[in-house]
Amino acid sequence: MIPLPPLDAHAHVDLAISSSELENLGAVVMIATRSLEDFKVVQDRKDLVSVWGVGCHPSLVGVQKAFNKAEFRLALKKTPFVAEVGLDGSSRVSLESQTETLQSILQEVCQQPRIISLHSYGATTMLVEVLKQEGVRPGRILHWWLGDEAETAEMLRLGCYFSVNYSMVRSSGVWSQIPLNRILLETDHPSGDRFSVRPRQPGSVIDIEAVLASKFGLTPNEIRLQCWRNFVEIVDSTETQAMMPIPVQRMIAAVRSAAK
Numbered sequence: 571m572i573p574l575p576p577l578d579a580h581a582h583v584d585l586a587i588s589s590s591e592l593e594n595l596g597a598v599v600m601i602a603t604r605s606l607e608d609f610k611v612v613q614d615r616k617d618l619v620s621v622w623g624v625g626c627h628p629s630l631v632g633v634q635k636a637f638n639k640a641e642f643r644l645a646l647k648k649t650p651f652v653a654e655v656g657l658d659g660s661s662r663v664s665l666e667s668q669t670e671t672l673q674s675i676l677q678e679v680c681q682q683p684r685i686i687s688l689h690s691y692g693a694t695t696m697l698v699e700v701l702k703q704e705g706v707r708p709g710r711i712l713h714w715w716l717g718d719e720a721e722t723a724e725m726l727r728l729g730c731y732f733s734v735n736y737s738m739v740r741s742s743g744v745w746s747q748i749p750l751n752r753i754l755l756e757t758d759h760p761s762g763d764r765f766s767v768r769p770r771q772p773g774s775v776i777d778i779e780a781v782l783a784s785k786f787g788l789t790p791n792e793i794r795l796q797c798w799r800n801f802v803e804i805v806d807s808t809e810t811q812a813m814m815p816i817p818v819q820r821m822i823a824a825v826r827s828a829a830k
């Protein structure tokens with residue numbers, strides 16, 4: 571099997587970054603945007619190893635007010651990835667309004683399945699309730715999850731995956747109850763990698779791989795392969811492989827073939 575690069579399931583990147591700069595990261599990066607307007611700037615890019623998501627960040631008042639369901643529906647046709655969306659308990663936008671927006675997004679993703687990275691800062695209990703109403707659905711990744719043990723168990727029951735960053739794994743926490751077959755890695759650059767080893771950049775997940783390798787009694791390469799397998803399961807469940815960049819499609823196919 572071809573050597574697999576690091577896989578970063580959630581990062582924030584300057585919209586004006588060049589394709590060559592992204593390729594020089596040496597990683598596959600799933601990039602979250604803040605809004606439909608941000609996504610419009612990047613929706614026609616043809617990056618080889620990066621995937622730009624369409625987002626509606628729950629903490630941004632203007633972004634939440636500007637959300638348009640019809641525009642979001644159209645944006646889904648141009649990306650396999652929805653990020654960053656969710657709920658934020660510290661936002662000046664009411665949780666009621668945030669929930670209405672998120673439910674609209676989830677309804678659209680139900681019709682057009684996509685990989686979806688969900689924000690839940692200060693609102694884990696509310697997000698559990700929203701997802702329980704929807705039932706088990708493919709493609710859900712809980713980004714920087716800080717829920718308690720009971721909430722985490724419920725999210726596992728609902729089929730969710732979890733993207734963990736170095737700020738999470740550098741201390742003990744509920745993340746340690748997540749089974750390896752539900753884990754992806756993220757930098758959440760530039761926030762989640764503030765305590766990471768240098769270089770602090772999208773795709774730099776080697777330090778997280780090392781922590782997980784120690785926890786699960788595996789090598790870092792085995793952790794990377796398992797995270798790729800988890801990613802492939804999500805891609806398959808959402809039927810989004812054809813929307814990925816061609817080199818990423820080849821990596822997905824290689825991981826799938828190696829598992830047979």
